[in-house]
Amino acid sequence: FTTEAGLYTASDQIVILTPDNVDSVLVNSTAALVVEFYASWCGHCIAFSPEWKRLARDIKEWKPAVDLAAIDCANGDNGPICSRFGVKGYPTLKFFHAYSKPDSKGQGFREGPRDVRGLRHKIIEKMETHEEPWPPACPPLETASKAEIDNFFETNGVEHLALIFETSNSYVGREVTLDLLQYENIAVRRVLRTEEALVAKLGVTDFPSCYLYYPSGNFTRLHVQNEARTFYTYALQRLPGVLRAGNTPPVTSDLLKNTTEDQWRPFNGSRVYMADLESTLHYSLRLELAAHPVIKGEALITLQRYISVLAKYFPGRPVVRNLLKSVDTWLKGQNDTELSYSSLRDALDNTAEVPNAALPEGVRWVGCQGSKPHFRRYPCGMWTLFHVLTVQAEEAAGKDPQEVLQAMRSYVHSFFGCQACATHFENMAKDSMSHVGTLSTAMLWLWSRHNHVNNRLAGALSEDPHFPKIQWPSPELCPSCHGVKKSGEHTWNQEELLTFLRSHFSSEHLLSDYLE
Numbered sequence: 001f002t003t004e005a006g007l008y009t010a011s012d013q014i015v016i017l018t019p020d021n022v023d024s025v026l027v028n029s030t031a032a033l034v035v036e037f038y039a040s041w042c043g044h045c046i047a048f049s050p051e052w053k054r055l056a057r058d059i060k061e062w063k064p065a066v067d068l069a070a071i072d073c074a075n076g077d078n079g080p081i082c083s084r085f086g087v088k089g090y091p092t093l094k095f096f097h098a099y100s101k102p103d104s105k106g107q108g109f110r111e112g113p114r115d116v117r118g119l120r121h122k123i124i125e126k127m128e129t130h131e132e133p134w135p136p137a138c139p140p141l142e143t144a145s146k147a148e149i150d151n152f153f154e155t156n157g158v159e160h161l162a163l164i165f166e167t168s169n170s171y172v173g174r175e176v177t178l179d180l181l182q183y184e185n186i187a188v189r190r191v192l193r194t195e196e197a198l199v200a201k202l203g204v205t206d207f208p209s210c211y212l213y214y215p216s217g218n219f220t221r222l223h224v225q226n227e228a229r230t231f232y233t234y235a236l237q238r239l240p241g242v243l244r245a246g247n248t249p250p251v252t253s254d255l256l257k258n259t260t261e262d263q264w265r266p267f268n269g270s271r272v273y274m275a276d277l278e279s280t281l282h283y284s285l286r287l288e289l290a291a292h293p294v295i296k297g298e299a300l301i302t303l304q305r306y307i308s309v310l311a312k313y314f315p316g317r318p319v320v321r322n323l324l325k326s327v328d329t330w331l332k333g334q335n336d337t338e339l340s341y342s343s344l345r346d347a348l349d350n351t352a353e354v355p356n357a358a359l360p361e362g363v364r365w366v367g368c369q370g371s372k373p374h375f376r377r378y379p380c381g382m383w384t385l386f387h388v389l390t391v392q393a394e395e396a397a398g399k400d401p402q403e404v405l406q407a408m409r410s411y412v413h414s415f416f417g418c419q420a421c422a423t424h425f426e427n428m429a430k431d432s433m434s435h436v437g438t439l440s441t442a443m444l445w446l447w448s449r450h451n452h453v454n455n456r457l458a459g460a461l462s463e464d465p466h467f468p469k470i471q472w473p474s475p476e477l478c479p480s481c482h483g484v485k486k487s488g489e490h491t492w493n494q495e496e497l498l499t500f501l502r503s504h505f506s507s508e509h510l511l512s513d514y515l516e
């Protein structure tokens with residue numbers, strides 16, 4: 001057995017417990033943990049695992065205060081750990097306080113529905129009643145009184161205080177408080193409807209609703225499309241001066257004096273630029289592939305698929321499309337079992353006999369510029385290229401819904417220089433790519449997996465502070481893509497999303513600024 005044989009992988013943002021790490025994770029941790037003890041052969045555990053993964057994504061921002069873990073008790077090496085915690089049936093969920101002692105068996109976590117919402121609420125209840133010592137990263141979750149708010153800025157050095165007015169059975173205030181715990185310069189407090197003095201002072205009539213309260217005593221209502229957790233969280237994370245902890249404040253002038261070879265190019269963040277797509281092709285075809293002097297076997301098939309998809313669907317300038325078609329024709333005519341990169345490079349560059357065909361040399365990042373040379377650029381271009389291709393495949397009435405996705409999957413697997421990215425992407429592809437049966441679900445599959453990656457990388461060192469990773473598109477970019485269920489849970493409106501993706505990545509919508 002290995003951990004890979006279990007129901008979770010490193011991409012799931014769930015701590016995978018093993019004999020080697022169990023004590024360092026569970027004992028004396030600064031965060032509380034909820035652990036799923038499961039057996040990989042157990043049908044209920046298999047059925048529950050997608051929910052546990054969804055929960056991990058949903059409360060990813062809470063990690064410093066409370067994290068999720070899992071252990072496969074069917075793995076022989078793990079058996080003694082499961083016995084030590086008294087686990088007899090699967091799946092069993094247990095809550096471990098922060099600073100748990102080595103002999104702690106964890107607390108039961110039984111009651112309530114086992115969907116994301118029910119589990120999240122249960123976690124909040126456990127955190128609220130957390131015994132001392134309190135996990136240091138966890139903000140106060142109790143309700144605020146007028147007296148506390150009146151003196152708030154005397155004891156808290158933040159610029160923004162968000163007050164969420166709600167009824168006692170609502171979890172929104174506590175959810176948003178935890179969603180913002182990794183952000184500096186903002187505090188969130190929940191105020192109950194029964195806190196009449198504050199309700200009257202601010203003239204609150206809707207529950208829930210969110211108000212921003214300032215040291216001067218002034219206040220304004222936070223305007224959101226829906227009075228619900230996700231919309232408050234999106235809006236509060238983007239208030240001026242609010243930053244993910246540890247990130248230095250973005251200074252616009254930084255962008256101008258960055259050390260890149262060329263000047264910052266002003267751009268519209270809600271549009272896609274052809275210059276990024278061409279730069280991605282240049283980087284992929286002239287730099288990334290060049291690391292493979294001989295291409296054979298599976299890698300050769302991958303290359304053929306990739307070039308074929310580009311030749312069919314790349315919505316570029318005629319000169320670039322002609323080049324891609326000529327390389328595709330050349331590649332299809334190669335009968336050898338291996339190919340040297342230098343022959344591919346000749347086909348790319350020596351186009352004297354092919355009229356009006358060329359791929360511009362060099363990169364000119366625009367929408368994919370980063371505030372520092374190590375941010376964004378090529379991986380941003382890669383995502384954008386494949387989103388565009390899934391949309392183009394539908395525009396061009398492609399026949400095979402798997403064609404573009406499989407081309408991306410095998411390219412990333414065989415050639416994408418970031419190997420950890422390739423492993424994560426392959427984990428997602430293995431899970432669900434084969435279920436994609438239409439061209440529109442291919443667009444949605446890539447969109448949703450990209451959001452999984454955004455969720456995992458939010459706050460990572462590779463995140464450009466000027467371009468924080470969000471669940472995309474934001475409510476500002478596509479208001480109709482977002483909705484709320486009766487339960488108050490955020491939902492994506494798939495039809496609206498499809499309409500948005502078709503337009504955002506359509507060939508007519510691509511901008512040609514900064515092309516040579």
Ligand code: FAD
Nearest residue numbers: 376379380382383420421424425447450451453462467472
């Ligand atoms: P990106 O995530 O690159 O997105 C580019 C643009 O696409 C955004 O600016 C936005 O306009 C749009 N966009 C954002 N989300 C969506 C969406 N859901 N659907 C459609 N369009 C969207 N980095 C790691 O550190 N670890 C990894 O494991 C990892 N895996 C990767 C796997 C793949 C296949 C790729 C291509 C990249 C991976 N990266 C990984 C890199 C990382 O995902 C980002 O590409 C990189 O950090 C640059 O981020 P960015 O801010 O430019 O936005």
